Amino acid sequence: MNNINTKILSGTIASILLAGTVSVPFANAKEHSQQPVNYSQNVDMSELTQDDFYKALEIAILKNQNDFKDPSIAKDMSNNIRNAQSQKNVNTLIQTQGKLTMSAKAGATAIKAVMNKVGQTAWDKMVKTVESLTGTQLVVLHWTSIHGLLDFLVNSGDTIEVAMTKFLVKKGFNSTVAKYVAKTFILFIL
Structure with a gap:
């Protein structure tokens, strides 16, 4: 019991x-x-869109092209932006080839080559113009600090888009704006 x-x-x-x-x-x-x-907690940096970054970059290139070491690169960069804008409406959910899917190491090498053609003063002026037009701090893209990004890209096993987005998120960007900045940067540089 x-x-x-x-x-x-x-x-x-x-x-x-x-x-x-x-x-x-x-x-x-x-x-x-x-x-x-509230599903929009991830997008807290004003109402920025990828088009805003495209427009800001195009204005920055046109405004600072006289300071470029190789002025012909300005035309190439502007054409890259126009091509990216015209193709944004194309369904790109699965992209097996192209600029966004190249390896991060190859992308870092190409970015370095373009940076050398632009030159330090023109590069910094261009980044400051984009910052003022979008209201976004792009400190990691200034000439002196972009080498940290390039080192991260060289040591990454991802595609350049994924690696750059991860780097920007790690540096304090929210994920949506980081993806916009990464895509825009890659499409206009490469």
């Missing part, structure tokens, strides 16, 4: 403890389910 009482007592205590642990989360879930869910 003593053994049955022990089993009943331990079963009752276990039920009370289990009911307390389960009922509190259910009550909280019910309380929070009535609140609207």
Whole structure:
């Protein structure tokens, strides 16, 4: 009889403890389910779109092309932006070839080559123009600090788009703006 009482007592205590642990989360879930869910928490940097970055880059290139070491690169960069804008409406969910899917190491080499053709003063002026037009701090893209990005790209095993987005998120960008900046940067540089 003593053994049955022990089993009943331990079963009752276990039920009370289990009911307390389960009922509190259910009550909280019910309380929070009535609140609207805000899915736009990831996009908190004003209302920037990828088109804003395209326009800002094109203006920055045109404004600073006289300072480029090789002025012909300005025309190539402007053409790259126009091509990217015209192709943005094309369904690009699966892209197996192209600038965005090249290896990060190859992309870093190409970025370095373009930077040398532009020159340090023109590069910094161009980045500052984009910053002023978009209201976004692009400190990691200035001449002196972009080498950290290039090192990250060289050591990454991802595509250049994924690696650059990861780097920008790691440096404090929200993921949406980081993806816009990475895509725009890659499409106009390469």
